[in-house]
Amino acid sequence: MTRVVEVPAQFDDRSxxxxxxxxxxxxxxxxxxxxxxxxxxxxFGLVGLLSAGQAVTEAGxxxxxxxxxxxxxxxxxxxxxxxxxxAEGLFEIHGRAPRAPAHGESDVLxxxxxxxxxxxxxxxxxxxxxxxxxxxxxxxxxxxxxxxGFGMALSEACQNIVEHAGTGGWVAVQxxxxxxxxxxRVVVIAVSDAGVGFRRSLEATQARRFGDRWGDAAALxxxxxxxxxxxxxxxxxxGLAGIRRYxxxxxxxxxxxxxxxxxTMVPPWDDDVPLANQLxxxxxxxxxxIVPAQGE
Amino acid sequence: xxxxxxxxxxxxxxxxxxxxxxDLVTRRTGHAVRCGIExxxxxxxxxxxxxxxxxxxLMDHSCADEIIGKLLLQQGQVRYFLLTxxxxxxxxxxxxxxxxxxxxxxxxxxAGRVKVLGALxxxxxxxxxxxxxxxxxxxxxxxxxxALSPAVARAALETLRECRVVREQEGHYQxxxxx
Numbered sequence: 001m002t003r004v005v006e007v008p009a010q011f012d013d014r015s016x017x018x019x020x021x022x023x024x025x026x027x028x029x030x031x032x033x034x035x036x037x038x039x040x041x042x043x044f045g046l047v048g049l050l051s052a053g054q055a056v057t058e059a060g061x062x063x064x065x066x067x068x069x070x071x072x073x074x075x076x077x078x079x080x081x082x083x084x085x086x087a088e089g090l091f092e093i094h095g096r097a098p099r100a101p102a103h104g105e106s107d108v109l110x111x112x113x114x115x116x117x118x119x120x121x122x123x124x125x126x127x128x129x130x131x132x133x134x135x136x137x138x139x140x141x142x143x144x145x146x147x148x149g150f151g152m153a154l155s156e157a158c159q160n161i162v163e164h165a166g167t168g169g170w171v172a173v174q175x176x177x178x179x180x181x182x183x184x185r186v187v188v189i190a191v192s193d194a195g196v197g198f199r200r201s202l203e204a205t206q207a208r209r210f211g212d213r214w215g216d217a218a219a220l221x222x223x224x225x226x227x228x229x230x231x232x233x234x235x236x237x238x239g240l241a242g243i244r245r246y247x248x249x250x251x252x253x254x255x256x257x258x259x260x261x262x263x264t265m266v267p268p269w270d271d272d273v274p275l276a277n278q279l280x281x282x283x284x285x286x287x288x289x290i291v292p293a294q295g296e
Numbered sequence: 297x298x299x300x301x302x303x304x305x306x307x308x309x310x311x312x313x314x315x316x317x318x319d320l321v322t323r324r325t326g327h328a329v330r331c332g333i334e335x336x337x338x339x340x341x342x343x344x345x346x347x348x349x350x351x352x353x354l355m356d357h358s359c360a361d362e363i364i365g366k367l368l369l370q371q372g373q374v375r376y377f378l379l380t381x382x383x384x385x386x387x388x389x390x391x392x393x394x395x396x397x398x399x400x401x402x403x404x405x406x407a408g409r410v411k412v413l414g415a416l417x418x419x420x421x422x423x424x425x426x427x428x429x430x431x432x433x434x435x436x437x438x439x440x441x442x443a444l445s446p447a448v449a450r451a452a453l454e455t456l457r458e459c460r461v462v463r464e465q466e467g468h469y470q471x472x473x474x475x
Contacts, residue, residue: 118324118325121322122314122317122319122321125354126318126319129319129354145383145384145385148353148354148383148384148385149385149388151319151321151354151356152321152355152356152357152385152388152389155319155322155354155358156356156357156358159321159322159358163323234396234397235361235362235365235393235396235397238361238392238393238396239356239357239358241357242356242357242389242392245392
């Protein structure tokens with residue numbers, strides 16, 4: 001029996017819970033991720049979809065199916081963003097997979113890229129500093145110091161996978177214009193893994209302290225507000241705090257989803273909630289960073 | 297000051313991790329670079345270690361903790377440390393690490409300006425500024441320049457001395473700045 005997991009037509013952080021609900025629901029059977037009606041996907045949607053495929057594969061499930069967007073332009077865009085190349089390793093793809101051109105979209109600062117170890121983090125940061133610093137300055141009005149901070153935040157977000165997930169993950173960086181939501185350009189970093197998530201990562205050291213409150217939301221609170229880490233080393237736990245400081249300075253947004261909870265640092269231009277609990281379960285951790293253009 | 301070790305971070309990065317990378321990111325890299333620095337320092341009797349950031353493009357918090365935080369924790373009472381060639385992004389990565397561990401260090405930026413980074417009370421920062429700008433001074437002289445009581449000025453200078461960012465010789469306090 002095949003169970004269909006519908007990919008939202010507009011697949012981003014706002015529709016992700018709908019996707020997670022479809023993914024979590026139902027028992028057994030081979031999964032078919034149906035993206036044929038997809039019209040658009042943000043980097044967050046694309047790396048999340050890969051994590052879903054990875055979670056199925058790593059759980060020993062049958063290789064899931066994936067139908068690519070029917071719209072030729074959308075499918076090509078997914079290819080140019082680097083999604084299709086990696087999806088071929090996780091899904092049995094239905095429909096003709098478009099090939100990506102040698103040079104991707106100019107607004108794709110970093111194609112979907114796997115992150116497994118420290119070398120991958122070096123590659124990702126090096127790539128962004130070489131290729132994207134000028135774009136961040138020109139299009140988003142970020143000062144040179146802010147582009148360095150961007151690289152630091154990206155590095156720490158990717159290291160969260162390396163240090164805590166217990167498996168590999170994915171990162172993608174893109175700029176685009178949010179006409180309706182914000183009315184200006186933004187740069188978006190999306191990082192996702194299908195690993196153990198914050199609750200399991202911190203359980204051994206933090207669960208007793210929180211008692212009955214312990215769960216995905218409490219684990220996010222411990223990591224993001226209290227700066228705790230699963231390591232006893234007192235120097236640990238500074239990476240996420242550094243991301244928060246950077247995004248606060250540039251009126252950016254940080255959202256971290258893990259298991260059934262999502263913690264958000266909500267900027268003035270956004271109407272998200274600071275903490276969402278009892279969401280549909282999704283494996284691992286998904287991290288979203290948004291930096292809006294400055295001075296507009 | 298007896299002997300000085302000059303440590304080019306990019307050079308240590310190239311020798312311990314890879315010559316391809318230009319950025320100091322990840323804990324693994326930080327650990328390797330710190331071990332490389334420790335090897336260099338273990339071979340000599342240098343009282344001052346100058347760590348040169350001039351050729352480093354980017355450093356993240358994790359790497360700053362592994363290199364600067366742990367180096368100061370482990371060797372900060374054995375020798376003096378001075379960071380040089382820092383740009384603002386390096387300071388942003390290092391300052392929270394020092395705050396978290398209750399450490400301080402002297403830093404010289406790429407324009408040659410000297411400042412103290414880390415967890416220090418305001419009176420100590422101001423006292424350091426006086427020593428860095430005007431040279432060695434007695435506690436009473438620092439007290440007069442900052443309009444502080446002699447006891448407060450002396451306490452500020454002792455805090456700086458204990459953090460190993462100034463030295464005291466025959467009653468005069470001197471900012472660590474020479475390299």
